[in-house]
Amino acid sequence: MRTGSMRVAEVSMPAIRHNVGRIRALTGGVVIAVVKANGYGHSARFAAQAALDGGATMVGVTDLEEALALREAGICGPILCWIHGTNVDFVPAVTEQIEIGVSTLTQLEALAAATIVAGKPAVAQLKIDTGLSRNGASRADWDALFARAAELHRAGTVRVRGIFSHLANAGDEADRAQAAEFDDAIATLRAHGVDPELIHLAASAATITSPHLHYTAVRVGIVIYGLSPVSDKTSAQLGLVPAMTLRSEVIMLRGVPAGTGVSYGFNHVCETATTLALVPMGYADGMPRALNGSGAWVTIAGEPRPIVGRIGMDQFIVDVGPQAGRIKLGDPVVLFGDPERGYPAVEIWAGLMHTINYEIIAGIGSRVLRIAADAEPGTDAEPSTDAGPAAQGAAA
Structure with a gap:
């Protein structure tokens, strides 16, 4: 691994x-x-x-x-x-x-x-x-x-x-x-x-x-x-449990004043003083650039926070705002998962991009490490891992 x-x-x-x-x-x-x-x-x-x-x-x-x-x-x-x-x-x-x-x-x-x-x-x-x-x-x-x-x-x-x-x-x-x-x-x-x-x-x-x-x-x-194959029913309504939780982590925290531009092109400018968290995933990992400025969000410390600025090949930025004092380096960031556990549903991304959930999950990149979790969803048991090509995200 x-x-x-x-x-x-x-x-x-x-x-x-x-x-x-x-x-x-x-x-x-x-x-x-x-x-x-x-x-x-x-x-x-x-x-x-x-x-x-x-x-x-x-x-x-x-x-x-x-x-x-x-x-x-x-x-x-x-x-x-x-x-x-x-x-x-x-x-x-x-x-x-x-x-x-x-x-x-x-x-x-x-x-x-x-x-x-x-x-x-x-x-x-x-x-x-x-x-x-x-x-x-x-x-x-x-x-x-x-x-x-x-x-x-x-x-x-x-x-x-x-x-x-x-x-x-x-x-x-x-x-x-x-x-x-x-x-x-x-x-x-x-x-x-x-x-x-x-x-x-x-x-x-x-x-x-x-x-x-x-x-x-x-x-x-x-x-x-x-995941649901129909637009009028959620996974939970169909008795299904989303299998993938896509995670990363906070690797940098930066306090910035009002008026600070964020990422390429400064298409987002902070209206107030805030704290920005850097997350090391980008469009090379299956996080589409089309999410730029779309209102997409992730969860950090169990709370939803917005993605701000343009998504890069390897990284994106989250405005953690009032959470700043409660967040530390290494804290997990959940990009999507089971909404019954409070995570963003993959369908949020699909809806913002006018596409389908199939395209989002199939586009997760090869740098993302796949880990087989043997615990029931919602428990805290350690996942089992695999060092083979499938676990490392290689096409199989």
């Missing part, structure tokens, strides 16, 4: 386990926990382990590199990945028993060829485009893809375990139209002689709002990290 880290993302393993359990209770079916993009910024390894411990059937990532990194990090449970480059080598996927989301006949043939080199069968899930117009097999390609998949399935070369698609979240009418297209794909695959075990269309939003779209599994990301 690095020592003296000034930037820490404390990741609550119990919170992730709780959130997976909440989704299992809500759906009554299989949960596929998505841990792509370094576990939405939380550490893919931490998120994968906690999700599997919490009852997830498998974890999902975007690509094979992410999947192999999880295997190298010791994650032994089922892994699915579904976006592949034109030169992808599926041999390691077959060797490491990683399930492949297949969108094209070319990918399917490449996977079949990899089984010869690896000397063992592969497992695939067929990815279908039902209207999002991204990756996935178009209706015109279904018959050829399904016929070949069925042939390989019967031969024991490639086991077709599932079929899935992804919603555009364009409203209930659009969701139902996509579901109808998906139903046609399922029926077509069955007509070719393959009855898939895992059938999944709903991601986090539809899992919460549309029980009729749950099928045999749901494939969820943001909710396992305890």
Whole structure:
């Protein structure tokens, strides 16, 4: 573990386990926990382990590199990945028993060829485009893809375990139209002689709002990290617990007179004499410059205090005002966390920036040390730490 880290993302393993359990209770079916993009910024390894411990059937990532990194990090449970480059080598996927989301006949043939080199069968899930117009097999390609998949399935070369698609979240009418297209794909695959075990269309939003779209599994990301995928419900209202607490510390305190300019451009000038606290995090760590002058705040000594002046690459400034006499160097600064504990919600930043909570947490930088906290949220137990790449914020 690095020592003296000034930037820490404390990741609550119990919170992730709780959130997976909440989704299992809500759906009554299989949960596929998505841990792509370094576990939405939380550490893919931490998120994968906690999700599997919490009852997830498998974890999902975007690509094979992410999947192999999880295997190298010791994650032994089922892994699915579904976006592949034109030169992808599926041999390691077959060797490491990683399930492949297949969108094209070319990918399917490449996977079949990899089984010869690896000397063992592969497992695939067929990815279908039902209207999002991204990756996935178009209706015109279904018959050829399904016929070949069925042939390989019967031969024991490639086991077709599932079929899935992804919603555009364009409203209930659009969701139902996509579901109808998906139903046609399922029926077509069955007509070719393959009855898939895992059938999944709903991601986090539809899992919460549309029980009729749950099928045999749901494939969820943001909710396992305890954040709401819908604008009209908070995490607490959904029974979720935010898993990440983003922390730093006070490294300098400076008393200044009225009229003092703060940071680049002096876009903030102190109206009265005050005390400024320097915090060593910046936009290189995922703290967007768009927060400049937005009204964003952090908590220091348990109280909210405003961020002032422009955010730099490595640091920002807080006006601690009347708290000055109660604050000392090294005091913790919480940038966001669980609002039920009095911390700023990540949705505050997202709202100020006119974006979504997904973008904020996925953008937490590589200098931020990820620490797995095994204590229940709200307790004072020491977190366990990990010195591996995932703990240090490396992409997994």
